[in-house]
Amino acid sequence: MKKLAILITLFAVTGIALSASSALAEDEIRDIVxxxxxxxxxxxxxxxxxxxxxxxxxxLMGDHLTPLYAAVDGTVSYIVIPxxxxxxAVVLKDSDGWTxxxxxLNNDNPGTDDGMGGPEQAYAPGIKRGATVAKGQLVGWMGDSGNAEHAGNHLHFEIRKPDGTPINxxxxxxxxxxAAGDLNYTVEIAMNTSPSINxxxxxxxEGGTAPxxxxxxxxxxxxxxxxxCGADGKRYGFPNDRIYFSWYNDFEDVRPITDQELAAIPFGGNVTYRPGSKMVKLSSLPDVYAVDQNGTLRWISSPTVASMLYGDEWAAEVDDLPDAFFNAYKIGDPIDFSD
Incomplete structure (x- = not known):
C-alpha cells in the first residue's frame, strides 16, 4: 500500500476557489425575524x-395596516412624532449597535385614507423611545405616510451598521x-440518496460476467x-484527489491490478463529486453550484442559500472544477425555497 499512499501527491490537485466569495455577492447577512x-x-x-x-x-409592498414586527431583540432608538x-418611522437598535x-408607517384613521391619523395609528402601544422590544413583537402598521402617498402601502426597511452605513x-x-419554508435541496438528503457510486x-x-x-x-x-468498478462492468476514473475524497477517506481498499487486467475493463467515464459533499464552480465562470445525483449541478443563487446549506464558512466548501471535467456533469434546476 506504500505506492497508494503517494497518490495524493500525484493527483492533479485543484485549490479551493479563491473567487468563491466574489462569485456570490458578499452582502452582510443579519439574523432577523x-x-x-x-x-x-x-x-x-x-x-x-x-x-x-x-x-x-x-x-416591501403589502396591504394597508399589515402588521410590522421587530426584526431583532433591542430597543427603540428613534421614533418620529409628529x-x-x-x-x-421607527428605528430599533440591537445589542451590537446595528439599527x-x-x-x-400608517397615518390614516380607521377605514379611511385621510392621512389624518396620529401616532397611535402608526405605532403599537408601548412603542416609544427607549422601550425594549423582542423579536417578532408588534411595532406598528404598514401605510403610505409622508412621501409614500402615491407609491402605495409599503414598508421601507433598512439595516445600518453601527457607524450608520446602510447595507442591502x-x-x-x-x-x-x-425560515418558514425549506430549500428544495439539503446536504443530508443529497448524500443519503447517493451512498455509493453505483x-x-x-x-x-446488465447480465454476463463482469471483468x-x-x-x-x-x-x-x-x-x-x-x-x-461499476455494477455495469465498466471502470470509472477519479479525475483528482478532491473527487476521490468526497467518496472515500483513504486508499486502504484500493486493489492493485495489472495493465492487462485494466485494459480488459471498458472505460465508462469519470466519477463526479459525491452529492452534498462540496459546492463547485467552473474555472471559467463565477457561478457556484451544489452537486446533486449523477453529476447534476444546481445553481446556488445567493450567499443566503450557501450559508443555509454549508454554514457561515461556506466559501471553504467550494472547489474549483476544471473546465476539462465539465462534460461529466449537467445543469439542473436552481436551488431555492419550496412553496
Missing part, C-alpha cells in the same frame, strides 16, 4: 436611483422569510489514476 407578514412582495431594489439619492433599503416629510429602520437587507430578508450513477448489472467486482477500487503500478 421577517419584519412583516410573508404575504408582502419585494424585490432587490437596494441602490436603485431615487430623486437626488440612491435607495438605501428594500420596499409625522415628518418621510412619514412616520433597523421602518419608514412610511435583501439577503437577510430572504433568509428570514426562508447508486449515484444508476449503474446496474471486475462491482464496488471495488483498482489501479495499476504504471498510472496514478484510481478506478471504481
Amino acid at each position: 421577517f419584519p412583516t407578514e410573508r404575504t408582502v412582495s419585494y424585490t432587490d431594489d437596494f441602490g436603485e436611483p431615487r430623486a437626488g439619492h440612491s435607495h438605501e433599503g428594500i420596499d 409625522e415628518a416629510s418621510w412619514g412616520y 433597523y429602520h421602518y419608514l412610511h 437587507p435583501y439577503q437577510s430578508l430572504l433568509l428570514a422569510e426562508g 447508486k449515484d450513477k444508476g449503474l446496474v448489472n 471486475c467486482e462491482s464496488g471495488t477500487l483498482v489501479k495499476t503500478d504504471s498510472i496514478t489514476t484510481v478506478y471504481y
Whole structure:
C-alpha cells in the first residue's frame, strides 16, 4: 500500500476557489425575524436611483395596516412624532449597535385614507423611545405616510451598521422569510440518496460476467489514476484527489491490478463529486453550484442559500472544477425555497 499512499501527491490537485466569495455577492447577512407578514412582495431594489439619492433599503409592498414586527431583540432608538416629510418611522437598535429602520408607517384613521391619523395609528402601544422590544413583537402598521402617498402601502426597511452605513437587507430578508419554508435541496438528503457510486450513477448489472467486482477500487503500478468498478462492468476514473475524497477517506481498499487486467475493463467515464459533499464552480465562470445525483449541478443563487446549506464558512466548501471535467456533469434546476 506504500505506492497508494503517494497518490495524493500525484493527483492533479485543484485549490479551493479563491473567487468563491466574489462569485456570490458578499452582502452582510443579519439574523432577523421577517419584519412583516410573508404575504408582502419585494424585490432587490437596494441602490436603485431615487430623486437626488440612491435607495438605501428594500420596499416591501403589502396591504394597508399589515402588521410590522421587530426584526431583532433591542430597543427603540428613534421614533418620529409628529409625522415628518418621510412619514412616520421607527428605528430599533440591537445589542451590537446595528439599527433597523421602518419608514412610511400608517397615518390614516380607521377605514379611511385621510392621512389624518396620529401616532397611535402608526405605532403599537408601548412603542416609544427607549422601550425594549423582542423579536417578532408588534411595532406598528404598514401605510403610505409622508412621501409614500402615491407609491402605495409599503414598508421601507433598512439595516445600518453601527457607524450608520446602510447595507442591502435583501439577503437577510430572504433568509428570514426562508425560515418558514425549506430549500428544495439539503446536504443530508443529497448524500443519503447517493451512498455509493453505483447508486449515484444508476449503474446496474446488465447480465454476463463482469471483468471486475462491482464496488471495488483498482489501479495499476504504471498510472496514478484510481478506478471504481461499476455494477455495469465498466471502470470509472477519479479525475483528482478532491473527487476521490468526497467518496472515500483513504486508499486502504484500493486493489492493485495489472495493465492487462485494466485494459480488459471498458472505460465508462469519470466519477463526479459525491452529492452534498462540496459546492463547485467552473474555472471559467463565477457561478457556484451544489452537486446533486449523477453529476447534476444546481445553481446556488445567493450567499443566503450557501450559508443555509454549508454554514457561515461556506466559501471553504467550494472547489474549483476544471473546465476539462465539465462534460461529466449537467445543469439542473436552481436551488431555492419550496412553496
